[in-house]
Amino acid sequence: MRLPATLRRKNANIHDRALLFLVVGAGGTWAAHETDRIIPEFLSALMMVGSLCVLLSLLWPFSIHVDDAGLTVRARGATTRLxxxxxxxxxxxxxxxxxxxxxxxxxxxxxxxxxxxxxxxxxxxxxxxxxxxxxxxxxxxxxxxxxxxxxxxxxxxxxxxxxxxxxxxxxxxxxxxxxxxxxxxxx
Known part of the structure; x- marks a missing residue:
């Protein structure tokens, strides 16, 4: 009998990109607020919200457990045995x-x-x-x-x-x- 294997998502790249967008969004919101521009402020705030959602999604691990009987997919807080x-x-x-x-x-x-x-x-x-x-x-x-x-x-x-x-x-x-x-x- 073979030992099962687990395939995991690489979170570091996602984390770094989300933090970059969060910082850029915060800077854009501040700059737009200082110049009283509504549309850039809205778009920057939207960028910040999106990057926060991505960072929150990293709290739920993504992995695929592989064994002789099938796959177990863990994604978005749910586990499915296939x-x-x-x-x-x-x-x-x-x-x-x-x-x-x-x-x-x-x-x-x-x-x-x-x-x-x-x-x-x-x-x-x-x-x-x-x-x-x-x-x-x-x-x-x-x-x-x-x-x-x-x-x-x-x-x-x-x-x-x-x-x-x-x-x-x-x-x-x-x-x-x-x-x-x-x-x-x-x-």
Whole structure:
């Protein structure tokens, strides 16, 4: 029997961005108030409220517990247990332009299955849930996918296109770096 794994959300980046927007919003509110401008003051206050909401959302952990029996998704203060039989597919789809600019882990669930406190898009009788961007986990995207593949039944995890894209991107980056080093060495 394998030990279960837990995939967690990386909170540091979200926290830093929310604090930045909070500070910018507070500065904008103060500056707009000093110049008696209503619209900039309203927009800055709205920015502050939005960033406070994001900071509050960090109080609720997001994690996916993976084991031989299925997934347990903890999100927005609710926990949902999903046996492997209730999951039709786990995928990382391409964006509207055919690329992977913001790769997102998505679950296609069997009819009647839902994740608590999350809205899923209907696909016939099934529901498609966007979980989290692959770059927002505490481990690299390849490890997230590998962890899901290790525990899931054969064929549920469909992320080979994304893994090929990442491998190609790394290879091209390495070739460009080597070419730059050769130019610097005078070859």
């Amino acid at each position: 046996p492997w039989a209730s999951i039709v597919r786990i995928t990382v789809p391409r964006d509207s332009k055919g690329g992977f600019t913001a790769p997102t882990l998505m679950l296609l669930l069997a009819p009647g299955v839902r994740i608590k406190r999350r809205v899923g898009e209907r696909k016939g009788d099934e529901r498609l849930h966007r979980l989290l961007g692959l770059d927002d986990f505490t481990i690299p995207p390849e490890q997230v996918i590998a962890t899901l593949k290790v525990y899931s039944p054969e064929g549920i995890v469909d992320a080979d296109d994304y893994l090929s894209y990442r491998a190609t991107k790394r290879l091209v980056s390495q070739l460009l770096r080597e070419a730059e080093e050769d130019r610097e060495d005078g070859h």
